[in-house]
Amino acid sequence: MIEKEFGVPFPGQILDPTQWVQTALKKFPEDGFLDFTAIFGRQAPIVIDLGCGNGRFLIQSACSRPEFDHLGIDVLPVVIRYARKRGNQRGLRNLRFAVGGAYELLNRYIEAASVQEIHCYHPQPYYDPKDVSKRLITPQFLTLVVRSLKLGGIFTIQTDHPGYWEYIKNIMPIFFDWKELTGTWPDSPRGRTRREIIARSKKLPIFRGIGTLLSIGNLDEISERASQLKPPLFNADRRLQELDRLA
DSSP states (O other): OOOEETTEEOSSOOOOGGGOOOOBOOOOOSSSOOOHHHHHTSOOOEEEEETOTTSHHHHHHHHHOTTSEEEEEESOHHHHHHHHHHHHHTTOTTEEEEESOHHHIIIIIOOTTOEEEEEEESOOOOOSGGGGGGOSOSHHHHHHHHHHEEEEEEEEEEESOHHHHHHHHHHHHHHSEEEEEOSOBTTBTTOSSHHHHHHHHTTOOOEEEEEEOOOOOOHHHHHHHHHTSOOOOOOOOGGGHHHHHHO
């Protein structure tokens, strides 16, 4: 059986129930880091999706790249329930989903230099001025991304908010070897995420890029430098707020 979302097939196929698995990561360590070898029962490169939503991108990646292990996290329990159900039904043993915050995950539970890829699709821009401090992509957050990635690891980021993108594209080269991307994703020309599919259907521009960690350097020095950089204080376009309800 193949599912569709807004007319776009959802990655993977629903298997016979005898082949279903459990993709829920229900508990974080009380102290220390996540033990991915224990979680997945093997050693493999780790891919993390921050704000994974209903799991569309991560499920596709887990289906097409069985040699990688995948962790998706989102603060909304309802979308994680959808993601887990779909992951379970596709028998993906290299996939886990958890409820939680992106900053907290990297800050408390991810060991330094342990992750191959970190992805962040359409981080919430927060439209109310009193909430701008909640924006995820800050110098301090990017310091955590640098700390979490292995040398040569990548950080992929995407948004449909021009204001957020202006900030992102200016700050990313400070931390990474940065490359802006154009066109569509070769593996998902109609969109890697539910949000992207909706945005494309409304003819909105999609902005994205990939940062590669070519050198780690001294993390204390990176943190000190980050503390001197500006936070994301752009004005969010409220015309895009309706997409948040749909996505």
